[in-house]
Amino acid sequence: MLDFDWQFFALLMSNGVLIGLMYSLIALGFVLVYKATDAINFAQGEFVMIAGFVVAVALGDYGVPLWLAVAAGLAAMISFGFGLERVVLRPLIGRPVVAVIMATIGLAAVLRGLGPILWGAETRALNLPISDEPFIWGPLFVPPIQLLGAAVSIVFLGAFGWFFLKSRKGIAMRAVADNQQVAMAMGINVERYFALAWSMAGVVSALGGIVWGSLLGVDTHLALEGFKVFPVVILGGLDSIPGAIVGGLVVGIVENVAAGYVDPYVGGGTKDFAPYLLMIVALMVRPYGIFGKAIIERV
Amino acid sequence: MFHRESGVLKTTYEADMALYPLPIARWTVAAIAVLMFLVLPFLLHEYYLSLINLVSIAVVGALGLNILVGYTGQISIGHGAFMSVGAYTAANLVVRLGLPFWIALPAGGLMAAAVGAVVGIPSLRIKGLYLAIATLAGQLIIEWTINHVTWISGGVQASIQMPRPSLFGHEIATQTEMYFFLLFFVVLAVIGTMNLVRSRIGRAFIAIRDQDIAAEIIGIDIFRYKLLSFGISSFYAGVTGVLYTYYLGIANYEQFQINVSIDYLAMIIIGGLGSVLGSIFGAIFVTLLPIASRVFMEAFGGMIFSSQAMLNIIPNVRLILFGALIIVFLVVEPEGLNRLWRNIRSYFRVWPFAY
Numbered sequence: 049m050l051d052f053d054w055q056f057f058a059l060l061m062s063n064g065v066l067i068g069l070m071y072s073l074i075a076l077g078f079v080l081v082y083k084a085t086d087a088i089n090f091a092q093g094e095f096v097m098i099a100g101f102v103v104a105v106a107l108g109d110y111g112v113p114l115w116l117a118v119a120a121g122l123a124a125m126i127s128f129g130f131g132l133e134r135v136v137l138r139p140l141i142g143r144p145v146v147a148v149i150m151a152t153i154g155l156a157a158v159l160r161g162l163g164p165i166l167w168g169a170e171t172r173a174l175n176l177p178i179s180d181e182p183f184i185w186g187p188l189f190v191p192p193i194q195l196l197g198a199a200v201s202i203v204f205l206g207a208f209g210w211f212f213l214k215s216r217k218g219i220a221m222r223a224v225a226d227n228q229q230v231a232m233a234m235g236i237n238v239e240r241y242f243a244l245a246w247s248m249a250g251v252v253s254a255l256g257g258i259v260w261g262s263l264l265g266v267d268t269h270l271a272l273e274g275f276k277v278f279p280v281v282i283l284g285g286l287d288s289i290p291g292a293i294v295g296g297l298v299v300g301i302v303e304n305v306a307a308g309y310v311d312p313y314v315g316g317g318t319k320d321f322a323p324y325l326l327m328i329v330a331l332m333v334r335p336y337g338i339f340g341k342a343i344i345e346r347v
Numbered sequence: 348m349f350h351r352e353s354g355v356l357k358t359t360y361e362a363d364m365a366l367y368p369l370p371i372a373r374w375t376v377a378a379i380a381v382l383m384f385l386v387l388p389f390l391l392h393e394y395y396l397s398l399i400n401l402v403s404i405a406v407v408g409a410l411g412l413n414i415l416v417g418y419t420g421q422i423s424i425g426h427g428a429f430m431s432v433g434a435y436t437a438a439n440l441v442v443r444l445g446l447p448f449w450i451a452l453p454a455g456g457l458m459a460a461a462v463g464a465v466v467g468i469p470s471l472r473i474k475g476l477y478l479a480i481a482t483l484a485g486q487l488i489i490e491w492t493i494n495h496v497t498w499i500s501g502g503v504q505a506s507i508q509m510p511r512p513s514l515f516g517h518e519i520a521t522q523t524e525m526y527f528f529l530l531f532f533v534v535l536a537v538i539g540t541m542n543l544v545r546s547r548i549g550r551a552f553i554a555i556r557d558q559d560i561a562a563e564i565i566g567i568d569i570f571r572y573k574l575l576s577f578g579i580s581s582f583y584a585g586v587t588g589v590l591y592t593y594y595l596g597i598a599n600y601e602q603f604q605i606n607v608s609i610d611y612l613a614m615i616i617i618g619g620l621g622s623v624l625g626s627i628f629g630a631i632f633v634t635l636l637p638i639a640s641r642v643f644m645e646a647f648g649g650m651i652f653s654s655q656a657m658l659n660i661i662p663n664v665r666l667i668l669f670g671a672l673i674i675v676f677l678v679v680e681p682e683g684l685n686r687l688w689r690n691i692r693s694y695f696r697v698w699p700f701a702y
Contacts, residue, residue: 088476088479136674136678139678140677140678143677143681144420145422145475145476145479146416146422146479146616146620147616147677147681149422149476149479150612150613150616150673150677151673151674151677151678153609153612153670153673154613154669154670154671154672154673154674154677155670155674156670157609157666157667157669157670157673158666158667158670158671158674159670160663160666161662161663161664161665161666161667161670162663162667164659164663165659165660165663165664165667168659169659275487278480278483278484279484282477282480286476317491317494317495320487320491321487321488321491324483324484324487324488325484325488327480327481327484328469328481328484331469331472331473331477331481332469332472335472335473335477336477
């Protein structure tokens, strides 16, 4: 600890914060669905991958302008979320939690197989019209794409936070999440709100696909980012939007700092399991996350 | 099988819980035993025996996972990791100490059981999705540990060569010998599971699955039984890992990654949760699915796609089929193949009448 390298530490921290905010964006899709429908989406990473594919193919193969490609991605993911809710998840309402988990795991397998068949197995570039030159502020190197991703995350986290707290539809959605029968009795069309929640998850996945796709390139490995969602949502609490931000920041910082300081000694891979280690500790102390609501069970 | 229960009157609980519910069941079991031990191994080509061997290994693992998920109602996405614990324990014991398989095999199982019980500790406080993710964490951490600690994994590419098992000085090398070797453990696992679930322990598991708070109130020590369930399930997983390692001749962590955990979950979902027969059906189905889809695509896919495209398509068709089948079974027939089998049976039992 004699010559602590502040510059290295600051670099790890800033990178962690930006990546963490981008994790929050993926986690947000997960939280939206869980908050409104109590369903668990193990295919969130695959959603992001499919969205990335749609936008990359529209930009690369068809050469459409960016706004049209983004619109196509959004439209595709909204209709996908909508259809998925109708065909797969609605029949599973009221079934044990393992059924929903397995259904979305099955869905993940289908999507991971479908992507390469439809669009080829090679990695596609998703080029946004922003420069690759990192901004340099003192000791910090900040790639513009990460800055964009973080900005998109903050905007949408704020927007959905407002939506749930203030808007009429958001309040209805919270009512549905709280108790479906009572919500029905109050005249809320529960099934329509389920479809809305899945479509909103589609929107978030489309944005996640664009920023993550342009950061990493689009292929089936993009779906692996979905694994990062679980520590994020567990740390933050499954049904909390502020929790998604905090969880994302914590995971982003922890994995970067751990990778920076531990990797040289153990030969890599710390990035992938340090967040899970942290998550287990958090589960032992606070089983329902930092912001999650505790469930009171009655017999 | 197809027979009628008329004239069989049970007057005691013991009779109701017996392994053979009807006198005729003895004959069906005997017939299956003759088929498996005396007819099949001498009738089938080695290639088909190797497929049966893969199924046998999967049956043991699926039974173990079904004890945990189907009977106790806990979720585990870490089954593959427990298998790797068993596999590496046995491989290290055999290679470093030269122990025979009948010590290495239970040792691998016990080590996996110990690790499984530790991973199961959070199950006391959390359940459902949270538990699923905690076991997923267990999977990733075990995988990472084995991959990075060379003392366990034997260094280069984290794989250890495993000598063939030998019995009374005779080395089990051919597929036919392997068939009998594995079948012995399948029989052991099936009988063990059937006896477990009708015992006091098994009924405690089922009570916890149905309503754990109520189970605690009627005097079941939930913590103990949940850990016991994780332990027993992981013991099966560990034994599966050892068997697979003996079968392949090499212990490698890539054979036990998260997709293996998901395969085993798919087996018990497709086969039927909380059913021994369902575990067997599911293991057969999921093990043969990729082989069947590959054979089918090689036979008919060439008509539509170029041979270049087929290299990309075949593994992905397997993934799509696998995922789609899980979804179809969950939506259409939640009780799985076991339920389909029961429906067929009850239809033929009263055939040609409707009821």
